[in-house]
Amino acid sequence: LFSIFVGASLSSFPEIISQLQKTAGATERIQEILGETLEEEPSSGRPQLLDSGEVELRNVGFHYPSRADVRVLNDVSFIAKPGERIALVGPSGAGKSTVFSLLLGFYQAQQGDIFFDGKSFKDLSLADTRSSMGLVPQEVLLFGGSILENIGYGRPGASKEEIITAAKQANAHEFIANFPEAYETTVGPRGIKLSGGQRQRIAIARAILANPKILLLDEATSALDTASEKLVQEALSHLMHGRTSLIIAHRLSTVRDADRILVLQNGHIVESGTHDELMLRDGAYRILVETQLESTSTLADSQPAEV
Ligand code: ATP
Numbered sequence: 001l002f003s004i005f006v007g008a009s010l011s012s013f014p015e016i017i018s019q020l021q022k023t024a025g026a027t028e029r030i031q032e033i034l035g036e037t038l039e040e041e042p043s044s045g046r047p048q049l050l051d052s053g054e055v056e057l058r059n060v061g062f063h064y065p066s067r068a069d070v071r072v073l074n075d076v077s078f079i080a081k082p083g084e085r086i087a088l089v090g091p092s093g094a095g096k097s098t099v100f101s102l103l104l105g106f107y108q109a110q111q112g113d114i115f116f117d118g119k120s121f122k123d124l125s126l127a128d129t130r131s132s133m134g135l136v137p138q139e140v141l142l143f144g145g146s147i148l149e150n151i152g153y154g155r156p157g158a159s160k161e162e163i164i165t166a167a168k169q170a171n172a173h174e175f176i177a178n179f180p181e182a183y184e185t186t187v188g189p190r191g192i193k194l195s196g197g198q199r200q201r202i203a204i205a206r207a208i209l210a211n212p213k214i215l216l217l218d219e220a221t222s223a224l225d226t227a228s229e230k231l232v233q234e235a236l237s238h239l240m241h242g243r244t245s246l247i248i249a250h251r252l253s254t255v256r257d258a259d260r261i262l263v264l265q266n267g268h269i270v271e272s273g274t275h276d277e278l279m280l281r282d283g284a285y286r287i288l289v290e291t292q293l294e295s296t297s298t299l300a301d302s303q304p305a306e307v
Helices: 014-021 027-039 096-102 127-130 147-152 160-169 173-177 195-210 226-240 250-256 274-281 286-293
Strands: 055-063 071-080 085-089 111-116 133-136 214-218 244-248 260-264 268-273
Touching: 014 147, 055 096, 071 096, 071 111, 071 260, 071 268, 085 096, 096 214, 111 147, 111 268, 127 133, 127 173, 147 160, 147 195, 160 173, 160 195, 160 226, 195 226, 214 226, 260 274, 268 274, 268 286, 274 286
Parallel strands: 085 244, 085 260, 133 214, 214 244
Antiparallel strands: 055 071, 055 111, 260 268
């Protein structure tokens, strides 16, 4: 489970850390991340954002610092070309979230290297690289404040008009406009309770506003009702368009749409290809499809529709 809060530009860390604190047993990780954060160099004005958004892992090997005996990633290599949609699938514990943690610079690989736009991560500014990435987590947690602020956090300084445009693209405008206080509605722990699908669309609006070159999407495992699912999927398609997208995928529809699927098992990429190619191979992917990936077409239609 990769449930760090963000859904947008990753240049600001207090929220990530406060959300991590809510994750059971995350203390050690918080310390590690704080350690990383403190090392982050002060920003020198405007961030040097990535141009194309190409991502490459080359022979990456990794173990968590606290568990040197457990190799979590082993010789992992792949390239995501600018604008490509890559789905990561594999059983629980295979290392999918760890790939995201390395891309976000929370940890450094002990073997191999990561490249963005052909440049080694080691030679790039951590803050700038993170600013080029957007993360939509599985469980979206909103902070206490208005909907306007929650979306606007994606790009500090954005105008209300820009925020509304992003909300429209994320299929969120309609439900927001239906609240008596519309964009001024307070959400978060003391505010109005939004449904899972509505929270996801807020996070998508935030990410659209942030306009990152690279998108890391940890797809929700919990099923939404069919109407909400459709609105979220539409919003996600909009968000992914033209961006390099890496998706930890749980839905069959998502992997079918991916340009390439990487099947991770015990920290290795055991198969890679399109859905059709991998189904023909009759191997690990086919087993996952038959046992694990959720087919949205079979989602309960009986649940009340949400808009
Ligand atoms: P899931 O689908 O269940 O989220 P995953 O494929 O994303 O699984 P990871 O979360 O990347 O898998 O975990 C890979 C391995 O690394 C697992 O064995 C896990 O127990 C271990 N692991 C994950 N986070 C840490 C950590 N902070 N410290 C030590 N070990 C960890």
